[in-house]
Amino acid sequence: ILNVEQSPQSLHVQEGDSTNFTCSFPSSNFYALHWYRWETAKSPEALFVMTLNGDEKKKGRISATLNTKEGYSYLYIKGSQPEDSATYLCAFPISSGSARQLTFGSGTQLTVLP
Amino acid sequence: DVKVTQSSRYLVKRTGEKVFLECVQDMDHENMFWYRQDPGLGLRLIYFSYDVKMKEKGDIPEGYSVSREKKERFSLILESASTNQTSMYLCASSRAIRAGNTIYFGEGSWLTVV
Numbered sequence: 001i002l003n004v005e006q007s008p009q010s011l012h013v014q015e016g017d018s019t020n021f022t023c024s025f026p027s028s029n030f031y032a033l034h035w036y037r038w039e040t041a042k043s044p045e046a047l048f049v050m051t052l053n054g055d056e057k058k059k060g061r062i063s064a065t066l067n068t069k070e071g072y073s074y075l076y077i078k079g080s081q082p083e084d085s086a087t088y089l090c091a092f093p094i095s096s097g098s099a100r101q102l103t104f105g106s107g108t109q110l111t112v113l114p
Numbered sequence: 115d116v117k118v119t120q121s122s123r124y125l126v127k128r129t130g131e132k133v134f135l136e137c138v139q140d141m142d143h144e145n146m147f148w149y150r151q152d153p154g155l156g157l158r159l160i161y162f163s164y165d166v167k168m169k170e171k172g173d174i175p176e177g178y179s180v181s182r183e184k185k186e187r188f189s190l191i192l193e194s195a196s197t198n199q200t201s202m203y204l205c206a207s208s209r210a211i212r213a214g215n216t217i218y219f220g221e222g223s224w225l226t227v228v
Contacts, residue, residue: 043221046216101159101170101211102217104156104158
């Protein structure tokens, strides 16, 4: 089983604070790194797919960076809002038999307090 | 919009019963996945399918089987449900996992085995 690790496991911040969390993955045979947001009572939704070392992606107040050589990605949220409360998952494609599948980390649960 | 539909949102089954969880996607995706979500363990892959009648074991296939007779439909089968299979099950679909392709999730099925 491939290890994709996320930290911290959970995080509470005040509205307006900026925050960040980490996804670590094996640096060998890198293919891509996915970030998903999972809000309570909804389906997980894709935020970013990152493929190149040094990639930086941005979507509104959320951005992500990628370091494939050392095997980590950071997700940043600037000026957190209560609607940012969710579990943030990263995922790493691996070859499995005749296809690729995604292995997920255990997620970072973010709670933004008003 | 891509739609992944899980037929049952909440089920309660007895130990030893045979359980079918059905998933349908409407985007002609090659890949379909069944994940299980448990607190602190993240999303764990049970099985996935990359084509009709083709399947690959994920990280935790024991106690489960799958069926993909049509491209749009992927079924998860618990041959003899046990209490340790009480969990939330997520179906997902995608095009081939190449750089840039994300996966799309259903809303989840909550299964309680008593």
